[in-house]
Amino acid sequence: MGGNCNLFMVGSVSKVKPNREAKGMSEQKGRRKLIDQGKVVLLAVSLTAGSLLAWNGLSGGSQGATPVYAAEQGAVMENTIAVQGTGKLSVTPDIAYINAGVNVKAKTAKEAQAGAAKRYEAVRKVLKDGYGLADKDLKTTGYYVQPQYTYTEKEGQVLTGYTAVHEIRISWRSIDKTGTLLDSLGAAGANQIGGVTFDTEKKDQYENDALKKGLENARSKAEALAVASGRTLGPVINITENGAQVQPAVLEMMQKSTASGADQSNTSVEAGEVDVQAQLTVVFQLK
Template sequence: MLQLSHPALRPLALAAALVLGACSPMSSTAQTTPYVATDGTLLNVSAQGEAKRVPDIATISTGVVTRAVDSNSAMRANAEQMARVVDAIKAAGIPAKDVQTSGISLNPTYQYGENQPPKITGYEAHNTVNVVVRDIAKLGKILDTLAAVGANQINGPTFDVDKKDEAMDEARRQAIEKAQARAEMYAKTLNMRVRRIVSINEGGSFGPPMPMMRMQAMEMAKGADTSVSPGENTLSVNLDVVFELGR
């Protein structure tokens, strides 16, 4: 995005801003660039910087679905089967802080007949947990183990970068260098020079890789572990930088 403002227009813009400010209070979450008195020209440059990293953590969702003719039996069977799943998660070395229950539900199952009201035929119980795996090399084996002990719902994985600060700083440096180079180009084209940076506004984003997997009541083949490819994540930073140009 490019925005040039000429000094002659600034008094009108300032007057309009004062009138609007007197009429309505500004939201506490609004972001504004303060008016800057200058005899130069303000240039607003938007630039994006990126840093790529191989993910080092993965999150999966796993759980158990059980069915029975009555609600109590469905819940009891679910609890017993889920206990084996949780034990397997602990045995894999996953700490308690990385295991979080994401949903428990019990719902009737129905039989539908023509010109008849639905008839309850049984109950279905669900229990699901989210698990963070911090050693991706073990992820395939963990998935196979969960299926072997009774997990009949497995979704994921989603990959992430555990420590993002270094990567985000790399993206910031790239973005500011792009903005600076673009400002220098505009200044040279206009026979001007870049005097200073007036303001910097930052926004960030994170692009996880797309591969996903889903397993439901599957028998895992003996031998090799389930194949998992973490790919590469892109962390990006978007900067809006206001420069002052002058002669």
């Protein structure tokens, strides 16, 4: 038979035995091919290893990140400066949030609920008719009825009655009359005042103003560093907002006696100012 093989007979069956020389040549060619492929792989690794290491060092090897060649990254880092800017301002509050409520105790839950409803209606009437507040300015924040107990060694836990509570949040915009409103709430039957928070309804506007001041602050720092390093400050390359927020003012209350010296007193409220702060990181080009 033709080809690189030997034909031999075993009994009545014939088998083809591959030529050892041909097989050896084939294996040798396969090894040379693998070696050549390995050289290509090693060459590719050697060319990219430096850039990959540089990128991993900068990005922490985060998944999904786009690789940057070391030469390009180095050039960018050498000609930029990153600084953090802070913008602060204080503004006059334009709204107060007052937490108030009625708390009534009675022998039965029904009596407690009825008493709380009556008290709350009196408070609501003063707020709407006396101060002209709209429904949107009154929000119920809590309502519950719960049993009250006393404990003695002889009788153990004994039910003594029930408490009904109705809590509301009042949005109040006449800041200079906040003390007068608090006095009216007490007179109408509100026996819970949970506190007053002075805030602003112009948060977006003031936060944007604080961010602008933060950018000015960052530019001032960058210019000082550029001059100190003998360079010139270039345009902004990147801005990252780290946060902007309005910090409401907490109520401080005191009782002030009337001029007549009578037993009555007026609540005096100091609204203070609302603080706004913003932080951002700015990258500038250096020339």
